[in-house]
Amino acid sequence: MGYLKSVKNSTSTFSKTQTDLFAVGVFEDLKLSVIGKEADKYLDGQISAAIKNGDIKGKSSETSLLYGKKKKILVIGLGDKKKFDEKAIRLVGGTVLKTAISKKLKTVGMELFGGEKAASFSQALAEGIVLGSYQFITYKTQDKELFEVGSALVLNADTKAIQKGSIIASSVCFARDVQNHPGNVTTPTKLAKLAKEIASEGGMKLTVFDREKFTKMGMGAFAGVALGTGEPPKFILLEYKGGKSNEKPIALVGKGLTFDSGGISIKPSAGMDEMKFDMCGGGLVLGVMKAVAQLKPKVNIVAAVPSTENLCGEKAYKPGDILTAYNGKTIEVLNTDAEGRLILADALAYVSKHHKPQYMLDFATLTGAVVIALGHITTGIMGTDEKLIERVKNSSKNTGEKVWEFPLWDEYCEQIKSEIADIKNVGAAREAGSIAAGAFLKEFVGEGIPWVHFDIAGTAYKNKESSLTYKKGASGVMIRLVLDLIQG
Ligand code: BES
Numbered sequence: 213m214g215y216l217k218s219v220k221n222s223t224s225t226f227s228k229t230q231t232d233l234f235a236v237g238v239f240e241d242l243k244l245s246v247i248g249k250e251a252d253k254y255l256d257g258q259i260s261a262a263i264k265n266g267d268i269k270g271k272s273s274e275t276s277l278l279y280g281k282k283k284k285i286l287v288i289g290l291g292d293k294k295k296f297d298e299k300a301i302r303l304v305g306g307t308v309l310k311t312a313i314s315k316k317l318k319t320v321g322m323e324l325f326g327g328e329k330a331a332s333f334s335q336a337l338a339e340g341i342v343l344g345s346y347q348f349i350t351y352k353t354q355d356k357e358l359f360e361v362g363s364a365l366v367l368n369a370d371t372k373a374i375q376k377g378s379i380i381a382s383s384v385c386f387a388r389d390v391q392n393h394p395g396n397v398t399t400p401t402k403l404a405k406l407a408k409e410i411a412s413e414g415g416m417k418l419t420v421f422d423r424e425k426f427t428k429m430g431m432g433a434f435a436g437v438a439l440g441t442g443e444p445p446k447f448i449l450l451e452y453k454g455g456k457s458n459e460k461p462i463a464l465v466g467k468g469l470t471f472d473s474g475g476i477s478i479k480p481s482a483g484m485d486e487m488k489f490d491m492c493g494g495g496l497v498l499g500v501m502k503a504v505a506q507l508k509p510k511v512n513i514v515a516a517v518p519s520t521e522n523l524c525g526e527k528a529y530k531p532g533d534i535l536t537a538y539n540g541k542t543i544e545v546l547n548t549d550a551e552g553r554l555i556l557a558d559a560l561a562y563v564s565k566h567h568k569p570q571y572m573l574d575f576a577t578l579t580g581a582v583v584i585a586l587g588h589i590t591t592g593i594m595g596t597d598e599k600l601i602e603r604v605k606n607s608s609k610n611t612g613e614k615v616w617e618f619p620l621w622d623e624y625c626e627q628i629k630s631e632i633a634d635i636k637n638v639g640a641a642r643e644a645g646s647i648a649a650g651a652f653l654k655e656f657v658g659e660g661i662p663w664v665h666f667d668i669a670g671t672a673y674k675n676k677e678s679s680l681t682y683k684k685g686a687s688g689v690m691i692r693l694v695l696d697l698i699q700g
Pocket residue numbers: 472474490547549550551552577578579580581583637638639645669670
C-alpha cells in the first residue's frame with residue numbers, strides 16, 4: 213500500500229459520520245461553518261471557547277486536536293478567506309492526513325473547508341489527501357510504529373472532481389513508488405513490466421525493444437551507454453489513442469537511467485546512492501500514463517522511456533568514443549557521465565521520425581548544474597517554441613509546480629560542436645551546464661516539432677518536507693503539471 217488509492221465523497225452529515233478523526237476549518241474571521249458549528253456542539257463548545265480564548269486564531273497551518281467522546285476533531289486554520297485557493301486547500305488535505313498518520317487514526321472525515329463553490333477545490337482537496345497519505349515503507353519490516361490511514365471521506369463535495377483528484381494524486385504516488393525503489397528493484401525490465409500493466413489498464417499499445425533490437429535499429433547513443441551493464445536495457449514505448457485517429461500525438465519522453473555510476477568517468481562515492489533516482493523522468497512519464505489510463509483524455513499520446521544502467525563493465529563506452537545516433541548525427545563522448553542526454557537523443561529522434569508529434573516534452577534528472585541554479589525548489593525548462601513554453605508556464609501556475617525558463621540561444625548551441633564529430637556530449641567547462649544539455653537534446657528533435665525539456669535533477673527528490681511530500685524520497689513532481697497541460 214503506502215498511500216490511499218481513493219477518497220470518498222459522502223452526502224452524510226457530521227453527526228452520522230463515524231470516523232476516528234474529523235477535520236473542520238476556521239478562517240481568520242473566526243466564523244464557524246455549518247459543520248464547524250455542529251463539531252463545536254459535539255465538543256460541548258470547546259472550539260468556540262478556544263476561539264474566545266485566542267488559542268484558535270484561524271491562521272494558516274495552525275492545527276488544534278480536540279477530543280470528543282468517539283471522534284477526535286482537528287480544527288485547521290485556513291488563513292485569509294479571500295486568499296484561500298486550490299493551493300491552500302490542497303495543503304490542508306495533506307495536513308489532515310499527516311495528523312491522522314501521526315496520531316494513528318484509521319478513518320478520516322472532513323468538511324470541504326469553504327471550497328463549496330468550485331469543483332476545482334474538491335479536486336485539489338482530494339489531491340492533498342492522497343499526497344499527504346504517501347509513505348515509502350515497503351522495506352521497513354520491523355518497525356512497529358508504522359501506521360497507515362485506511363480511508364478518507366469529504367462531506368458534500370463534487371463527486372467527479374474528488375474522483376479526478378484521487379486519480380491524479382494516486383498516479384503521483386504510483387510514480388513516487390517506482391522512483392523510490394532502488395536500482396536493484398526498479399530495473400529497466402521492471403519499468404517495462406509496469407508499462408505493460410498500464411497498457412492493459414488503459415487499452416494502450418506497448419512496444420519494448422531489447423538491446424539487440426535497438427542496437428540493430430541504429431540507436432547508437434543509447435546502445436553506447438548501455439554497453440557497460442549486464443542488466444538488460446529496454447526501450448519502452450506506450451501509445452494511447454483517445455483523440456481522433458488522424459490527430460498528431462503528444463509525445464512524452466523520460467530518462468529511465470535506473471542507476472548512474474557515471475561510467476568510466478566515474479562519480480565520487482559520496483552520495484552516489486542517490487543516482488538510483490536517475491530514472492525519475494521515466495517514472496514521471498509512467499505516472500502520467502497511469503493517470504491517462506484512468507482519466508481517458510481525448511488526445512493521442514506517445515510515451516517513450518529509454519532505460520538502462522550507466523556502469524563500468526568490461527564493454528563500457530569510453531571517453532573519446534564516437535557514437536552514431538538514430539538520426540545519423542555523430543557524437544564525441546567526452547564524459548561518460550553525461551549519459552542522460554545520449555539515451556534521450558535516440559528516444560527524441562525515434563519518436564520525431566515515427567510519430568510526428570504535435571509537440572514533444574522530455575523529463576530528465578539531467579544536470580547537477582540545475583541544482584546549483586534553482587536548488588530543490590524549481591524545475592528548469594527550455595525549448596524551441598514560445599507558445600508551448602507559455603502553456604507550460606500556465607499549467608505551472610494552475611498546479612503550483614514551479615518552473616523557470618533558461619535561454620536556449622544560438623551562442624549556447626555553439627558550445628556543443630565537436631572538433632572531430634558533429635557534436636560532443638559536454639559544453640564549455642563549468643559554464644551553463646543545464647543549457648548545454650538542452651542544446652544537445654535540441655539536435656535530436658525533429659524539424660519543426662515544438663519541444664520543451666524539463667530538467668528535474670533538483671526537484672525529483674530531496675525536496676523540503678511539506679504536508680504533500682514525504683521526507684527525502686521522490687516527489688513525483690511535474691505529473692500534475694503535465695496532466696493539466698495535455699487536457700488544457
Ligand atoms: N544524473 C546526472 C545528473 C544529476 C546530478 C542528477 C545531480 C541529480 C543530481 C547526470 O547524468 C550527470 O551526471 N550529469 C553531469 C553532466 C556533466 C558530466 C557534463 C553533471 O551534471 O555533472
